[in-house]
Amino acid sequence: MTSSSSYSGLEEASSKPHLCGAAKRGSAAVPHHSNPDRPETPIIEFREVGKSYGTFTILDKLSFSVRPGEHLALIGPSGSGKTTILRLLMTLETVTAGEILIDGRSLNREERSGKIVQASEAHLRRMRAEIGMVFQHFNLFPHKTVLENVTLAPVLTSRLSKEEAKNRAFELLDKVGLTNKADEYPARLSGGQKQRVAIARALALQPKILLLDEITSALDPELVEEVLSVITDLRNETNMTMLLVTHEMSFAKDFADRVLFFEQGKIIEDGPPAKIFQEPDHERTRSFLRKVIAAGQRV
Amino acid sequence: MSWSWAFALEILPALLDGLIVTVKVTLISSVFALVVGLSFAIAKASRVTWVRHPVLLATEGIRRTPLLVQLYFLFYVLPDFGVLLSPLTAGIIGLGLHYATYTSEVFRAGIESVPVGQWEAATATNLSPYHTWTHIILPQALPPMIPALGNYVIAMFKETPILSAITILDLMGEALAQANFNYRYLEPITLVALGFLIVSLCSAAIIKILEARLRLENG
Numbered sequence: 057m058t059s060s061s062s063y064s065g066l067e068e069a070s071s072k073p074h075l076c077g078a079a080k081r082g083s084a085a086v087p088h089h090s091n092p093d094r095p096e097t098p099i100i101e102f103r104e105v106g107k108s109y110g111t112f113t114i115l116d117k118l119s120f121s122v123r124p125g126e127h128l129a130l131i132g133p134s135g136s137g138k139t140t141i142l143r144l145l146m147t148l149e150t151v152t153a154g155e156i157l158i159d160g161r162s163l164n165r166e167e168r169s170g171k172i173v174q175a176s177e178a179h180l181r182r183m184r185a186e187i188g189m190v191f192q193h194f195n196l197f198p199h200k201t202v203l204e205n206v207t208l209a210p211v212l213t214s215r216l217s218k219e220e221a222k223n224r225a226f227e228l229l230d231k232v233g234l235t236n237k238a239d240e241y242p243a244r245l246s247g248g249q250k251q252r253v254a255i256a257r258a259l260a261l262q263p264k265i266l267l268l269d270e271i272t273s274a275l276d277p278e279l280v281e282e283v284l285s286v287i288t289d290l291r292n293e294t295n296m297t298m299l300l301v302t303h304e305m306s307f308a309k310d311f312a313d314r315v316l317f318f319e320q321g322k323i324i325e326d327g328p329p330a331k332i333f334q335e336p337d338h339e340r341t342r343s344f345l346r347k348v349i350a351a352g353q354r355v
Numbered sequence: 356m357s358w359s360w361a362f363a364l365e366i367l368p369a370l371l372d373g374l375i376v377t378v379k380v381t382l383i384s385s386v387f388a389l390v391v392g393l394s395f396a397i398a399k400a401s402r403v404t405w406v407r408h409p410v411l412l413a414t415e416g417i418r419r420t421p422l423l424v425q426l427y428f429l430f431y432v433l434p435d436f437g438v439l440l441s442p443l444t445a446g447i448i449g450l451g452l453h454y455a456t457y458t459s460e461v462f463r464a465g466i467e468s469v470p471v472g473q474w475e476a477a478t479a480t481n482l483s484p485y486h487t488w489t490h491i492i493l494p495q496a497l498p499p500m501i502p503a504l505g506n507y508v509i510a511m512f513k514e515t516p517i518l519s520a521i522t523i524l525d526l527m528g529e530a531l532a533q534a535n536f537n538y539r540y541l542e543p544i545t546l547v548a549l550g551f552l553i554v555s556l557c558s559a560a561i562i563k564i565l566e567a568r569l570r571l572e573n574g
């Protein structure tokens with residue numbers, strides 16, 4: 057179990073870097089603990105995490121950790137558990153074994169009157185504040201305008217006043233190139249525009265960790281580029297930790313400074329993209345890449 | 356027996372009083388049925404078993420027994436246990452609770468028709484359960500439910516004559532009183548039918564307008 061200090065980090069969580077504003081090119085993996093004696097706390101740590109539905113096991117004793125500011129690409133065949141990992145982090149699913157730590161604090165357990173218990177809804181809400189997610193099918197709120205989609209959560213969670221939220225929303229819409237659509241309803245947008253709104257919506261809460269699950273796979277091919285270029289900018293200009301699940305190997309290669317190759321819920325390969333895509337250690341990785349290339353992708 | 360305009364005119368004021376009671380009971384019972392029905396639906400969607408199960412049991416029990424029996428229970432049986440309700444209160448609770456079990460099914464279906472991705476987006480943007488309901492789920496679930504809910508309100512309205520069984524002088528109650536007193540049923544009962552027909556038609560039109568407006572507002 058984690059030491060009791062794991063539960064004391066609530067305040068320092070708010071000293072997060074600003075996502076918009078001054079560009080910080082090439083600032084990936086900036087350690088945010090200044091104490092050189094203390095080893096850096098991983099922003100995400102999976103400790104022997106298990107996930108099963110009934111008797112069907114998807115993840116079994118999965119362990120890995122992610123440093124603050126890392127850009128991770130999760131690749132692997134369909135059904136290998138990539139989405140499940142993101143959904144566990146977003147607390148859309150609950151782990152059935154093990155523990156996930158966010159910035160040293162347990163995501164799925166909490167301490168109450170000296171006992172370690174399953175995380176309550178209140179605990180989950182505190183932890184979610186660090187994490188944002190962009191979905192494959194956008195999941196915009198259809199009854200709200202673009203602007204309302206972006207301002208809703210910061211206002212309702214009382215992080216910003218209406219005015220501040222609006223200002224930030226316009227900054228973010230500017231970043232994703234959609235200020236002119238602020239008053240439209242999502243139904244009137246193209247897929248690529250919807251996904252860019254969804255990215256702005258996730259960023260409005262200034263998460264430390266951004267989860268991206270196949271964010272271009274529901275788009276027409278000609279709309280993919282506009283979304284990927286927004287992600288590339290984000291990658292270069294912020295020091296958010298980003299986890300990208302994708303079937304686009306060439307984008308994974310450009311985006312990631314670390315690639316995890318999954319198969320049947322296990323990490324088969326873990327390393328920089330140059331290594332994974334050019335000289336992987338395992339035959340299974342090679343055969344996966346061959347299949348991808350055979351399907352017409354450039355790697 | 357032939358239609359007497361004089362008699363019809365004579366009993367009209369009493370019948371109008373009855374109609375006012377009927378409309379009042381319908382409106383109050385409707386609000387009751389909608390509020391309680393929505394609470395039932397939210398409770399039935401709860402992940403907590405000790406919230407979900409008792410509500411499921413209660414709603415099934417109420418829905419599968421006749422309204423008349425429930426009214427007798429509220430008005431004639433409860434006093435034996437020291438609970439005295441006025442006819443109007445018993446009528447409103449009985450009618451409202453009975454129809455709450457129906458409206459809760461409409462609410463449940465409407466809530467389930469909101470894509471699961473909306474719940475997930477609400478979670479991912481860290482909304483509280485309360486805000487998720489009030490800002491995301493209900494605004495999307497409610498407009499398509501208006502016709503079905505409206506039909507239940509009209510059904511409740513048409514069911515109010517049953518309340519004369521617990522001595523409420525609604526439209527039917529007044530008509531029966533007049534009929535029994537004068538030994539003439541033709542005019543009172545015809546006027547009752549006419550009264551119901553007119554109010555039903557008007558409410559159906561209002562529901563249509565309401566629905567159109569809600570759809571417009573929600574883009």
Ligand SMILES: Nc1ncnc2c1ncn2[C@@H]1O[C@H](COP(=O)(O)OP(=O)(O)OP(=O)(O)O)[C@@H](O)[C@H]1O
Nearest residue numbers: 109112114132133134135136137138139140141270
């Ligand atoms: N709610 C569920 N109930 C049962 N099984 C599920 C559920 N959700 C996912 N699974 C199963 O879990 C496994 C992993 O799913 P997951 O969605 O994480 O894979 P993935 O790597 O994202 O695949 P893809 O590349 O196709 O998106 C799959 O075999 C899937 O069928």
Ligand SMILES: [Mg+2]
Nearest residue numbers: 138139140270
């Ligand atoms: Mg997936």
